[in-house]
Structures are given as C-alpha cells and as structure tokens.
Amino acid sequence: MQLCGVCSEHVPKYRCPACRIRYCSVSCFKRHKDDDSCHPIKEPDPASSTPTPVRSAEQPWVVEDLLDEDSQTDKVPLQKLQQLGDSEALKDLLRNPHLRQLMMAVDSAGDKAKAMKDAMQEPLFVEFADQCLKIIEPTQIDSVDDGY
Numbered sequence: 049m050q051l052c053g054v055c056s057e058h059v060p061k062y063r064c065p066a067c068r069i070r071y072c073s074v075s076c077f078k079r080h081k082d083d084d085s086c087h088p089i090k091e092p093d094p095a096s097s098t099p100t101p102v103r104s105a106e107q108p109w110v111v112e113d114l115l116d117e118d119s120q121t122d123k124v125p126l127q128k129l130q131q132l133g134d135s136e137a138l139k140d141l142l143r144n145p146h147l148r149q150l151m152m153a154v155d156s157a158g159d160k161a162k163a164m165k166d167a168m169q170e171p172l173f174v175e176f177a178d179q180c181l182k183i184i185e186p187t188q189i190d191s192v193d194d195g196y
Contacts, residue, residue, distance in 0.1 A: 054080045061185060066161030074181060081168065088161040131183050138183075141176050151176075 052060045052072035060070030064080060066088040071077050080086055132138060141147055150173050157163030167173040 052076055065164055074178065081165065086165070088159075128184050132180060135179070135183055137179050138176070141172075141179060144172060147172050147176055 050060060050070060052058050053069040054071045054076035058072035060072045062072070062077065063070050064077065064086060067086045068089055069080065069086070071080055150167050150170055154160060154163040154167050168177070
C-alpha cells in the first residue's frame with residue numbers, strides 16, 4: 049500500500065498535476081507547493097508519442113480517450129462530476145469574471161502545471177478548488193478543515 053508522498057502517514061487520494069507526487073489532503077498539497085519540492089515532469093514530445101485515435105461525430109469522446117492508464121487512477125466518477133455541475137456554491141463562484149479569466153488562462157496555457165501553480169496563488173482560485181474538493185471528497189476536506 050502506498051503512503052502520502054508529503055506526510056508519509058495516510059493513503060494518498062490525489063496526485064499533483066505538475067510532478068505527479070501522490071498526496072492525501074489539501075494541507076499536504078499546500079505544504080508540497082510551499083516547500084518548493086514540486087518539480088514538474090516534462091511531457092513527452094507529442095510528435096514521438098502514439099497518435100490519439102480520431103473519433104467521428106457518431107462516436108463521442110470518453111474520459112478514457114484523454115487519460116493514460118496511470119491517470120485513470122485519479123479519475124473523478126461521473127456522479128461526482130454531476131454534483132459539481134449541480135452545486136450552487138460553485139455556480140456562485142463561477143459568476144466572478146476574475147475566476148473565469150483565471151480558469152481560461154489555465155486551460156489555454158502551454159505549461160498547464162505552471163499555470164495551475166500560479167492560479168493556486170490566487171485566493172479566489174483556491175476557494176474554487178477547495179469547494180470542488182469538498183464535493184468530490186467531502187470527508188477528506190471536512191477532516192482537514194477541522195484540523196484532524
């Protein structure tokens with residue numbers, strides 16, 4: 049069984065998008081980022097990688113098309129994604145144009161890991177990320193908020 053790459057105490061549930069280290073909680077993620085121990089992994093050259101199969105309009109994409117085998121272990125279940133879409137708290141946050149601008153910057157960035165690291169310096173983006181995590185992993189976030 050694997051342990052958190054930051055605290056080495058708990059089973060990790062998450063993975064850093066930049067360096068792929070596994071961590072167990074928001075506090076470990078923040079500690080990992082604050083310690084400057086995050087060293088982004090270089091993505092392979094797209095020209096040398098296997099081409100992604102082209103899908104027609106009759107054959108819509110599925111999450112597995114976008115994820116390699118390693119990434120699929122971090123996949124969010126469809127039910128949780130639907131809960132994100134139904135969240136009034138997230139809808140309220142997304143009404144903020146600054147947050148939408150931050151999200152578009154991350155989405156369109158060439159170096160997504162760096163863009164995400166930069167966005168996580170913005171309190172509004174951190175609030176959005178925390179709200180998402182509260183929906184995805186409610187018991188994990190509640191225990192972090194309670195200091196456990």
